[in-house]
Amino acid sequence: MLDRKTIVENAEAIKQNCAARGAHVDVDKLIELELLRKAKLAEAQELNRQANETSKLIGKAKSDAERDELKEQGRKLREQKDATQTEHDQLDRDVAALQAHIPNLTHPDAPIGHDDTANTEVSFGKTPVRKFDFQPKDHVELGKSLDLIDFESGARVAGAGFYFLRNEAVLLDLALQQFAVQQLVLRGFTPITTPDVAHTGILHGIGFMPRGPETQIYSIENTDLNLVATAEITLGGMLSDQVLEAEQLPLKLVGISHCFRTEAGAAGRASKGLYRVHQFTKIEMFAFTLPEQSDSVHEELRQVECDLFDALDVPYRVVDTATGDLGGPAYRKYDLEAWMPGRGDAGEWGEVTSTSNCTDYQARRLNIRYKNKGEKGTHLVHTLNGTAYAISRALIAVIENHQQADGSVNIPQVLRPWVGKDKISPK
């Protein structure tokens, strides 16, 4: 959420930013309503002041007649105040509704463009794209032949988009989690496990819109709880309404995230196998920083993501996300796209991680602040998030890139201690 005052005072810049991001919000309308709202607020406050004054006089009234007269006067003032307040509250809701649809400001270096075709390549990983001297299989085929992934049972038990992992895939799943958490703890991140459900208000704070027709979120009936789509929700929500000491920042966390997504509207998109599923595990980085730290921490998160995929010997590229392809809260976003040899006709890049600098956009709604020692007043922190490994997609990249001509799959060196073997062979 952007600050209302900022919106009013920078109307033209906000409109341009909305246009660049493809957000259709009537900024002029918002400003008009906001100014009206402020006028109403002043009016209600003045009426309230008069009513308070009258009430005080009643306490000091000398005669019953005088008291009754003042009571009547007070009652009228309260009525007027209530009416004005009601008008204000409606305006406030209207403004809030518009405000919620205004995306964050954008980093000046982010590429401008309507969609992901405008994303720019920033860099490539250490591992080059492999030239196969045989026809590589996709992970669905390998998953079946090596008895690693069972989509049929997943569909039977929970529906399309669910799956069972089996055998070495389970060990790989755990190994990826262990390795990522281990590396991040070495880099000063605090490991956290979080609830897998969260209140609707927390989802809103992070920028999700649960309970709408197009929502990505599973909600739990008869409760205010939703299954989380990422631990970004719970890690960010963890410090909602808290005031941190400036010296505690940056605060870097690594969460083990169970992700549930309805993927509404995703049907028909190229999304075979594990690529787009309703449930997966993710190792998620989250950071709270001082405003002046967020750019550098963002670069740090990107570097961690690169290092983690370099460690798997998986080829990838980093892209700087174009304005039109940024989510609402992101000020700037980098995606890592791993090479997936089995994707499409001859292999394609597929998104495996993303890291966003959300500046104060989430912090404002979640009310997460910091204060400088000895100073009065508080300021909003910046929040950032980044994927270490989204296990399902990392599995695709690992399995497809490390497959061998004989149908086996080599296990990346760094994961071998946890998997307990070098390769996955046909049974």
Added chain:
RNA sequence: GGAGAGGUGGCUGAGUGGUCGAAAGCACAUCAUUGCUAAUGAUGCGACCGGGUCAAACUGGUCCGCAGGUUCGAAUCCUGUCCUCUCCGCCA
């Protein structure tokens, strides 16, 4: 799940209808004083949203878990709700 107690400022904790944004203590800040790893005294010290100012001063409103209700007026009375604690039951 059952029974009970409680949620007040950074903390402890008074406060059962108007003079309460809230006593007192602690903590904190500044000053003074004694000089020895601290004591004593004075003063100040909540947050948020507005108006005002170059900035202050000054000033209006809101806030006593949260949301409603009663009343001219609510920290105080009523209802709902959330959370915490204790005891019992159940249980991975």
